[in-house]
Amino acid sequence: MKVHGKPMRSIWVEPDGAAAGVIDQTRLPHAFTTVRLTTLDEAAHAIRSMLVRGAPLIGATAAYGVWLAMRADASDGALEKALTVLRGTRPTAVNLHWALDEMRRALAPLPASGRVAAALRRAGEICDEDVAINRAIGEHALKLFEAAWEKKGRKGRLNVLTHCNAGWLATVDWGTALAPIYLAHDAGLPVHVWVDETRPRNQGAVLTAWELGQHGVPHTVIADNVGGHLMQHGEVDLCIVGTDRTTAHGDVANKIGTYLKALAAKDNGVPFYVALPSPTIDWTLKDGVREIPIEQREGTELSDVTGRLRSGEIATVRITPDGSPAANYAFDVTPARLVTALVTERGVCPASEEGLLSLFPERRGKAA
Numbered sequence: 001m002k003v004h005g006k007p008m009r010s011i012w013v014e015p016d017g018a019a020a021g022v023i024d025q026t027r028l029p030h031a032f033t034t035v036r037l038t039t040l041d042e043a044a045h046a047i048r049s050m051l052v053r054g055a056p057l058i059g060a061t062a063a064y065g066v067w068l069a070m071r072a073d074a075s076d077g078a079l080e081k082a083l084t085v086l087r088g089t090r091p092t093a094v095n096l097h098w099a100l101d102e103m104r105r106a107l108a109p110l111p112a113s114g115r116v117a118a119a120l121r122r123a124g125e126i127c128d129e130d131v132a133i134n135r136a137i138g139e140h141a142l143k144l145f146e147a148a149w150e151k152k153g154r155k156g157r158l159n160v161l162t163h164c165n166a167g168w169l170a171t172v173d174w175g176t177a178l179a180p181i182y183l184a185h186d187a188g189l190p191v192h193v194w195v196d197e198t199r200p201r202n203q204g205a206v207l208t209a210w211e212l213g214q215h216g217v218p219h220t221v222i223a224d225n226v227g228g229h230l231m232q233h234g235e236v237d238l239c240i241v242g243t244d245r246t247t248a249h250g251d252v253a254n255k256i257g258t259y260l261k262a263l264a265a266k267d268n269g270v271p272f273y274v275a276l277p278s279p280t281i282d283w284t285l286k287d288g289v290r291e292i293p294i295e296q297r298e299g300t301e302l303s304d305v306t307g308r309l310r311s312g313e314i315a316t317v318r319i320t321p322d323g324s325p326a327a328n329y330a331f332d333v334t335p336a337r338l339v340t341a342l343v344t345e346r347g348v349c350p351a352s353e354e355g356l357l358s359l360f361p362e363r364r365g366k367a368a
């Protein structure tokens with residue numbers, strides 16, 4: 001997408017190949033800064049600290065992390081160490097494991113002498129594939145937006161609610177849940193986005209709002225608990241969210257709070273769509289609630305808030321009493337029964353084993 005009118009992706013390789021570059025998402029929206037990743041440890045830190053975040057971008061960053069590791073030491077031991085270090089950065093997004101499996105598949109059979117070039121090539125392919133997947137998801141989801149607009153009699157505006165950030169900042173480009181929003185806006189469909197702030201890290205208020213503002217998409221930031229009220233009053237025409245891991249039976253892990261939004265949508269008859277790139281499908285799992293690992297992060301992400309003072313200074317303040325512990329669950333799982341449909345790069349399907357196999361028949365007989 002574009003930043004201040006300049007096209008860019010959320011991750012890149014410097015022209016001289018000296019480093020991978022990423023946007024420091026912990027400083028948005030008040031500062032737009034980029035960071036050079038030159039070592040395995042820098043790539044791992046970027047993922048762990050959420051300087052980069054979002055399931056597909058985590059996978060892409062890990063892929064370049066393997067490249068950076070191979071530049072230092074392309075031995076079998078160094079490859080295994082790199083894969084282990086990167087796998088341990090964050091537990092929920094399955095794209096991390098998918099990307100690392102892809103890198104192992106590409107590099108393990110090669111002699112050390114061929115691994116640096118092969119790692120750079122495969123990491124670049126993973127990024128290009130992500131962009132194509134997300135654009136395709138956008139096109140398929142756009143048809144759902146257009147149907148909702150027709151159903152509404154093409155009056156007023158199409159109100160879409162999204163949770164967290166599943167935009168281009170969460171991927172290499174386009175985003176998943178936000179891809180159809182960009183396409184709809186660019187096609188002249190009067191889309192308006194209710195942006196869940198998404199406590200505690202506020203990816204919605206900070207990142208989705210920034211993305212939509214950069215693209216000129218009308219949007220309104222709301223507290224996480226407002227969505228149900230808006231749905232009760234007919235102010236939400238559809239919901240669309242991203243995912244960090246979806247099981248072979250269609251259970252969806254996504255940012256904490258997604259499940260509650262899906263419950264409200266079901267109760268109010270509001271379509272609830274999940275934008276699902278195929279690398280985010282975990283074909284080995286069935287029951288998401290019981291099997292998907294849910295990341296727990298530091299309580300200070302909930303007790304402390306970072307923002308810009310009226311003086312312009314960026315500051316972090318504590319909002320809870322010093323003696324009050326905080327529990328910080330980063331994801332929850334929305335059961336397939338609450339999902340209206342999954343939107344993949346191959347098309348739209350019911351959130352079910354048979355639905356996914358209808359789009360991915362090569363997986364039949366191999367699913368969980």
Ligand SMILES: CSC[C@H]1O[C@H](OP(=O)(O)O)[C@H](O)[C@@H]1O
Pocket residue numbers: 053054055056163164165166167170171175176177203241242243244254255256330
């Ligand atoms: C397109 S994946 C976006 C997905 O990742 C976010 O989690 P985090 O910001 O913690 O990496 C959130 O679950 C988004 O829906």
